[in-house]
Amino acid sequence: MNYDSIRPTSAKGTVRTLSQQEELPLLRDHLLRLDRTSRHDRFHGFIDDSFIRRYAERCANDGTVIIAYFEDGVVRGAAELHPPEQSPDAQPEIAFSVERSVRRKGVGSTLFRKLIAEAHAKGYSSLRITTGAQNDAMRALATKFGAQLTFRHGESTGSIDLTEQNQPAPAAAPVTPVEAARVIVDMNRAYWRMVMQMSGWGRAA
Numbered sequence: 001m002n003y004d005s006i007r008p009t010s011a012k013g014t015v016r017t018l019s020q021q022e023e024l025p026l027l028r029d030h031l032l033r034l035d036r037t038s039r040h041d042r043f044h045g046f047i048d049d050s051f052i053r054r055y056a057e058r059c060a061n062d063g064t065v066i067i068a069y070f071e072d073g074v075v076r077g078a079a080e081l082h083p084p085e086q087s088p089d090a091q092p093e094i095a096f097s098v099e100r101s102v103r104r105k106g107v108g109s110t111l112f113r114k115l116i117a118e119a120h121a122k123g124y125s126s127l128r129i130t131t132g133a134q135n136d137a138m139r140a141l142a143t144k145f146g147a148q149l150t151f152r153h154g155e156s157t158g159s160i161d162l163t164e165q166n167q168p169a170p171a172a173a174p175v176t177p178v179e180a181a182r183v184i185v186d187m188n189r190a191y192w193r194m195v196m197q198m199s200g201w202g203r204a205a
Contacts, residue, residue, distance in 0.1 A: 028056035079111035
């Protein structure tokens with residue numbers, strides 16, 4: 001799914017989906033720019049450059065959807081939607097990374113919303129998210145979007161039930177002709193009462 005350019009809250013960039021092959025270097029370079037702590041949180045301890053290059057290349061070939069936040073033509077944030085066939089339990093998995101220079105500007109929330117919209121479009125009923133136990137910002141963001149997280153083996157893992165999100169509001173009960181007529185009569189009665197009061201009619205002598 002392609003998205004129109006969207007301006008996240010207090011940020012000056014745009015968001016769109018990357019093409020898997022042609023734009024591989026954009027994701028790779030973004031991940032390589034992450035600082036040491038961010039790399040550790042994003043990849044659960046794996047911070048070697050060669051690992052990140054292999055990871056980005058795999059994303060370009062396995063059907064992963066990458067929704068990226070751009071500033072001046074450079075990817076500064078990315079949301080990843082990994083296909084269910086890549087998971088041992090056939091559940092699509094999501095991941096996020098935002099460079100330190102654009103944090104606290106609503107970038108993560110914007111990416112999260114667009115990724116969930118993409119998951120809905122693909123017909124997914126749930127998503128899994130895994131993040132480092134010390135990644136408080138990511139855990140807070142995931143919880144904001146309905147993730148139920150549990151701590152295990154040094155990381156937080158949880159799922160988001162998409163069937164509980166964006167549920168349509170119940171339709172209003174239809175108005176019968178009798179009810180509609182009663183409303184009209186009541187409105188007319190109130191209107192003429194107001195006119196008579198303004199004209200001085202009906203007041204006690």
